Amino acid sequence: MRISLDDKGLIQAVDGKEARKIGSYEANKWMKFSIRAQDGHYTILMDGKAVLEKAAFAESSPDIYAISLRTGEFRGQIERASPKDLPGTEEPLERVAFQLDDLKASGGEGL
Numbered sequence: 573m574r575i576s577l578d579d580k581g582l583i584q585a586v587d588g589k590e591a592r593k594i595g596s597y598e599a600n601k602w603m604k605f606s607i608r609a610q611d612g613h614y615t616i617l618m619d620g621k622a623v624l625e626k627a628a629f630a631e632s633s634p635d636i637y638a639i640s641l642r643t644g645e646f647r648g649q650i651e652r653a654s655p656k657d658l659p660g661t662e663e664p665l666e667r668v669a670f671q672l673d674d675l676k677a678s679g680g681e682g683l
Contacts, residue, residue: 573607573614574630585616587627594623602673609636609679639677641670 574586583595595618597603606617612632616624 573609573627573636575605575607575616583618585624585627586630587624588630592624592627594618636677636679639675641672 576584581596584591585594604619608615612629613626
């Protein structure tokens, strides 16, 4: 799954290969995101309201194995077979700060 917050206050999420606008945000204002994922699909709730339901993962995967927070534009597909980063993906951008609080993950077989 891929969720982005751009510098103009737009929030988008990818449903399969298509980006969908799911809302907007204000800088320095807290928001609550809940993401429920199962069987290659996910649902996003923002401040308790469903804004995207049963969206397909951006890349096929049987499970979620990592959470990555990045700044700047999306810089290409992840090449899992390549031990090297994509060119230009580690170049510094304008300073950005975001705060993450109470990250909780649960799931797995039998849960």
